[in-house]
Every structure is written in structure tokens, then in C-alpha cells.
Amino acid sequence: MFEHIDAYPGDPILTLNENFAKDPRDAKVNLSIGIYYDDQGRLPVMQAVREAEAQLLAQPGPKPYLPMAGFAQYRDAVQALLFGDDSHARSEGRIATVQTLGGSGALKVGADFIKRYFPGTKVWVSDPTWENHRFIFERAGFEVGTYPYYDEASGGLQFPAMLAAIDALPPRSVVLLHACCHNPTGVDLNDAQWVQLIEVMKRRELLPFIDIAYQGFGASIETDAFALRELARQNVPALVANSFSKNFSLYGERCGALSVICESPAIAARVLGQLTSAVRANYSNPPTHGAKIVARVLGTPALRQAWQEELASMCGRIKRMRGEIHERLRGKVPDRLLARYIEQRGMFTYTGLSAGQVDTLRETHGVYLIRSGRMCVAALNENNVAAVADAIAQVIAQRGT
DSSP states (O other): OOTTOOOOOOOHHHHHHHHHHHOOOTTOEEOSSOOOOOTTSOOOOOHHHHHHHHHHHTSOOOOOOOOTTOOHHHHHHHHHHHHOTTOHHHHTTOEEEEEEEHHHHHHHHHHHHHHHHSTTOOEEEEESOOHHHHHHHHHTTOOEEEEEOEETTTTEEOHHHHHHHHHTSOTTOEEEEESSSOTTTOOOOOHHHHHHHHHHHHHHTOEEEEEESOTTSSSOHHHHTHHHHHHHHTTOOEEEEEEOTTTTTOGGGTEEEEEEEOSSHHHHHHHHHHHHHHHHHHTSSOOSHHHHHHHHHHHSHHHHHHHHHHHHHHHHHHHHHHHHHHHHHTTTSOHHHHTHHHHSOSSEEEOOOOHHHHHHHHHHHOEEOOTTOEEEGGGOOTTTHHHHHHHHHHHHHHHOO
16 A cells, blocks of 8 residues: 655754764764754753743643634734734734744644635745745645845845845745744845835735744844834735744744734634634644743743843853854854854854765764754854864865865
């Protein structure tokens, strides 16, 4: 019956992470998977999360199914965090939000929704983008194309080429965009560029799909949400997928949401109904525990303040590690490879290393990056940054640029 099924080659990032776990070397460093680790190389439990969970566990009770749309307090808290407490779109009821299984679940539900109501459209993603973006939309039946984004020579953004390519797309094309902390490059649009891009998308009648998986890891909670808040302010229809894996350190709880900015409350009500239909067809309804933690933190002023302060501290530590590896590589690598460590932002940096250089880093020095050269800066710490910088410098000296 199943003889015709071919072998799954594995997800490149998760497979690399599994290989890292099997590596017997004590001095190995994993900079591949997108997880934030603290200065001791541990996955943190945020204090606000710890307190919220303790409060929930102190009040045990029955655990019924959640509604298909998810936990109501969680969905409301998501909207306030993403779009702002003063959002007119939110107060007018023009945003439909459902709880999802992490950011990937939000992308999947959004993909199914779009496929049903925009069946002939095509999805466009940045070149490069997170590998799972293409996978999710292709599995949903879409043809996926790319628009220019990353400039390999400068380590920056090809904004004029990006804008021109998007300006040439057919109406109702879906344009997938990263709100902040672009994965994998760490290269973001500034606010002025977002305004220009939104104007093009409005004029061309395109459908933006914003992925915001790292809110608070770029500049701040408010600043990182500029693009989606501007879309809502201008009443531009759009989808927004968000995740609390990173900024709450709740990776295994799979806390995410999909929000759709609509033109009117009546349309938002219909969209919400069809989103719940997509949820029903995928996994019926979402889990309870993580959503209640997030809702309690965001809905309790003292816990929210503690969370924001700790998140800002985590963001600051990433910036310090960027500065640290930049200083340790100064004079040892070409300037074009050096600047990106401090000019890019968020959890990731595109190092400019070739696939062969990445292989040498892993095989010779036990430093794991994915073969595109993407480094998870959030996994650097005071105990490993010197060894990582030395290894990179040696590989570049041996193999050239």
C-alpha cells in the first residue's frame, strides 16, 4: 500500500538541531535553531510567566474544550498587543482574531482561508524567507513566487527592487511580509519604507499577509508592530499571524493567533466565522493552558509590566551579543561581513558565510549554523562568543570570502 511513498528529507533546521544533540564534543555551540537562550545558555522561564502559571495551577478546575475561535480573553489581549489599545479598527470591530497553534498554525489557517476565497491567486514571499513559509503555502495548493529582498553584497535591503516587483503584481496577489526581525536575514524595512510599500499595496489591491513572530525583539513592542498598525489605521485589508513562542518563551505551548483586518464589522463577523471553519477542519479547537498564561500576563498590569521589562532585557542582551561578536571580529573579517552584525536586528543575522564555510565551522569547530549562513545571535553568550568569533575568523582566513 505505501511502497510508493518517498522518504522525507527532513526540515533543514530541525534536522541540524538533532545532529547537534548527537555531537559528542563538549565545546559545541548551536546557533542554528531560532530559540532565545540566556547568558548561561539556558531556555529562560520568564518571571511573569512563572507567576501567572502558578496562579492558574493554584485554582484547578475542569478543562473543557475551548470554542473553535479560542479563549476569548486571549484573543482580546492579542488584538490589543498587536494593534494597540487605542486602535480604531479594534474598537470598531473590524478585526477578526482566532487563537491558533503557534505562528505556523496561524499561517496554515490563513492559507486555507485564502485558498477558499481567493482560489486563483498566487503567494509572493521575500527572497530569502523562512523555509516553512513556502512549504505551508505550497501544501495549501498555492503557487509561490519571490520578490527581491536581501542584498548579498551589502547585507542590507534591496528596497527599490522590492517595491518595483510588488508594484508589478496582479491585483489580489498575496504578499507575505515580516513585520520585524526578518527571518532569516535580520534586515527590516524602516517606517518610511513601510508607508511607501503600503501605498503600493493599496493602489495595486494586493493582500498583505504579515508574519510577526518576534514582537519586542527588534526595537520595542510598539515599534515592532508599526506595519500592522499602519495597515489597520489606513483600513487596508490584511492578515496577521503572530506567535508568543519567543517573546513569552512558551515554545512548547504553541500560542499563536491569526487576525484579519476587515473593511467593516459585518465583514469581520463573516470572516471570523470562516476562520473558525478552517480551524475546525484542521484541529477543531486550540489548547487552553498557554493561552490562559498569556491572557493573564497581558491582562494583569503588574505582570504585564514585569513581562515587558524582562522582554526588553532579553532584547538588550541580543544587542550586546551583536556588539560583542562585532568587536571580536573587527580586523579579522572583511568590512562587508562585519557591519551586518550590528546593522541587522533581532534574533538572526545573515553572516555572509558560504555553505562550504558553514560546513567547516560545524565539522572542524563544532559551531552549528544553517547552510544559508544564518546565525541565531540569541544563542550567543559570554561563555561562547569568543570561541565562535575565533572559529569564524579562522574559517574565513582558510577558505577566503
